[in-house]
Each structure stands twice: as C-alpha cells, then as structure tokens.
Amino acid sequence: MGRRIAVLGTGKMGEALVSGLLRAGKPVDEVVVTARRPERAAELAERYGVASVGNADAAKHADTLILTVKPQDMGTLLAELAPHVPADRLVISGAAGITTAYVAAQLGVEGLPVVRVMTNTPVLVDEAMSAISPGAHATEEHLRRTEEIFRPVGKTIRVPESQQDAVTALSGSGPAYFYFLVEAMIDAGILLGLPRTTAHDLIVQSAVGAGVMLRDSGEHPVKLREAVTSPAGTTIAAIRELERHGVRAALLEALEAARDRSRELASGS
Numbered sequence: 001m002g003r004r005i006a007v008l009g010t011g012k013m014g015e016a017l018v019s020g021l022l023r024a025g026k027p028v029d030e031v032v033v034t035a036r037r038p039e040r041a042a043e044l045a046e047r048y049g050v051a052s053v054g055n056a057d058a059a060k061h062a063d064t065l066i067l068t069v070k071p072q073d074m075g076t077l078l079a080e081l082a083p084h085v086p087a088d089r090l091v092i093s094g095a096a097g098i099t100t101a102y103v104a105a106q107l108g109v110e111g112l113p114v115v116r117v118m119t120n121t122p123v124l125v126d127e128a129m130s131a132i133s134p135g136a137h138a139t140e141e142h143l144r145r146t147e148e149i150f151r152p153v154g155k156t157i158r159v160p161e162s163q164q165d166a167v168t169a170l171s172g173s174g175p176a177y178f179y180f181l182v183e184a185m186i187d188a189g190i191l192l193g194l195p196r197t198t199a200h201d202l203i204v205q206s207a208v209g210a211g212v213m214l215r216d217s218g219e220h221p222v223k224l225r226e227a228v229t230s231p232a233g234t235t236i237a238a239i240r241e242l243e244r245h246g247v248r249a250a251l252l253e254a255l256e257a258a259r260d261r262s263r264e265l266a267s268g269s
C-alpha cells in the first residue's frame with residue numbers, strides 16, 4: 001500500500017485537493033478526509049468514495065496530514081491533534097498566515113516535519129499555483145512528497161517561508177482579482193448595450209486568450225499590451241481612463257492589504 005494521505009477540515013480547498021489527488025490516480029483507499037459535520041462527511045463519501053474519519057484517527061493512521069481548515073480554526077484543530085501525532089508524520093498546512101513554527105509548537109512534537117503550502121482554487125481544473133515552503137525540520141524528501149501531491153493539480157514553486165504572506169496576496173487570492181475584473185467588464189458590456197450572455201462570452205474568452213498568451217508566448221505583459229494598443233486607437237482611450245482612475249495604484253495597495261491580512265492571520269485573528 002502507498003502512503004496514506006488525510007485531508008483534515010475538508011471544505012472548498014480540501015475537497016478540491018481530494019478531487020485532484022483522485023484525478024491524479026491516487027487510489028481512493030489511500031485518501032481519508034475529516035469533516036466537522038456528518039452531512040459533509042456523507043457528501044464527500046458519496047461524491048468521491050473516500051472514507052471519513054475523526055481527526056485523531058487521521059493523525060494515527062495517515063502518513064501525510066494536510067490541514068485545510070480556516071486560519072481561525074487552526075488552533076482548535078491542532079489542540080485536538082496534538083496527543084495523536086507521531087514524529088514520523090508529514091504535516092502540510094494550507095492555511096493563509098499560519099506559520100510552520102506555529103503548527104509545530106501547537107502540536108508539540110520534537111522534530112516534526114511541517115511544510116507550508118499556499119495553493120489556489122484553480123486546483124479544481126488542474127491549473128493551481130502552489131507555493132511550497134519547508135519548516136525547520138522538513139527535508140528535501142518532505143518537499144518532494146509535497147510536490148507529488150500538488151504537481152498533478154498545477155504548477156509548484158518553492159519559496160522561503162518569509163515570502164508566503166506575499167505569495168498569498170498574489171496567487172492565493174489572485175484568482176479573485178481576475179474574477180472581479182471580469183465581472184466589472186461584463187457590467188461595462190451591459191452599459192454599452194450588449195446582452196449579458198454576449199458580454200460574458202466576449203470577456204471570458206478574451207480572458208482565456210490573454211491568459212494563454214501570458215503563459216505561453218514568452219513575451220512580457222507590457223509587450224503583449226502594446227501589441228493591442230494602436231496609435232490614436234480604442235485601447236489607449238481606455239488605458240488613459242484606467243490610469244486616470246488610479247487602477248495601477250489601487251492594485252498595489254490591494255495586494256499590500258492582502259499581504260498584511262495574511263500576516264495578521266498568523267495570530268489567529
């Protein structure tokens with residue numbers, strides 16, 4: 001039997017990870033989940049065929065524990081787990097703000113390997129961006145085991161843990177900023193008199209096309225934007241308004257606020 005993976009606190013992110021693990025070919029009897037509500041456990045069993053266990057059992061019987069509760073619930077979960085975690089477990093925390101040092105201290109297990117990962121919701125379509133940082137006792141082998149879990153569902157990158165709050169602001173929350181822009185641009189289509197479905201399809205396909213070009217063309221975003229921006233044309237008329245309304249400065253401040261919030265979450269607030 002391969003290594004058993006437990007996903008603890010299987011909400012939106014936890015479920016996305018479970019589905020990714022199974023899509024990647026992990027046998028269903030090597031994945032267990034924990035959930036607070038019995039109805040949620042039943043739902044996950046029905047959807048994926050995974051067994052649901054208590055947090056203590058997960059800690060006792062799985063080799064890798066992936067913690068996907070909210071930062072505010074992490075203290076309670078760790079207190080529940082602490083008496084049951086042997087030192088040979090790999091603990092992976094996916095929560096914003098929570099440090100590996102905090103996880104290790106709350107579990108109180110000498111030498112316990114803890115890895116911090118910030119992924120994002122495109123995990124659902126195997127296009128996640130997952131940033132991975134080792135805690136004090138995590139070795140190359142632990143990082144590789146973590147990458148084996150997250151690579152099938154997207155790209156992975158290793159970063160020092162000191163960069164994780166910034167990473168959370170960029171790629172953890174990042175999909176939300178793009179959805180926000182798309183939503184606003186669809187509204188602009190309505191303002192210009194287009195039917196909502198037409199506006200939606202035009203903007204979504206433009207976003208997909210732009211995303212693929214950003215990823216695959218090898219060109220800098222400035223070059224890609226310049227190629228759209230004709231002299232005395234339509235695009236520069238729009239860009240002037242974006243600059244006049246301070247959209248660039250707003251993004252700088254927005255991501256700084258997200259970084260600061262991630263730092264605050266470290267204290268469980």
Ligand SMILES: NC(=O)C1=CN([C@@H]2O[C@H](COP(=O)(O)OP(=O)(O)OC[C@H]3O[C@@H](n4cnc5c(N)ncnc54)[C@H](O)[C@@H]3O)[C@@H](O)[C@H]2O)C=CC1
Nearest residue numbers: 009011012013035036068069070071073077095096119120
């Ligand atoms: N939603 C997102 O885009 C991203 C979220 N994250 C992180 O993932 C974590 C989870 O976020 P979501 O999935 O959005 O939240 P969620 O609220 O959907 O999931 C958390 C789940 O944990 C369960 N839970 C809480 N305490 C528990 C306990 N003691 N035992 C068992 N289950 C327990 C809750 O019932 C809930 O189902 C957060 O820490 C967040 O910072 C990270 C990257 C992206």
Ligand SMILES: O=C(O)[C@@H]1CCC=N1
Nearest residue numbers: 096168171172173174
């Ligand atoms: O909003 C949040 O706190 C979580 C972390 C990154 C994305 N969602």
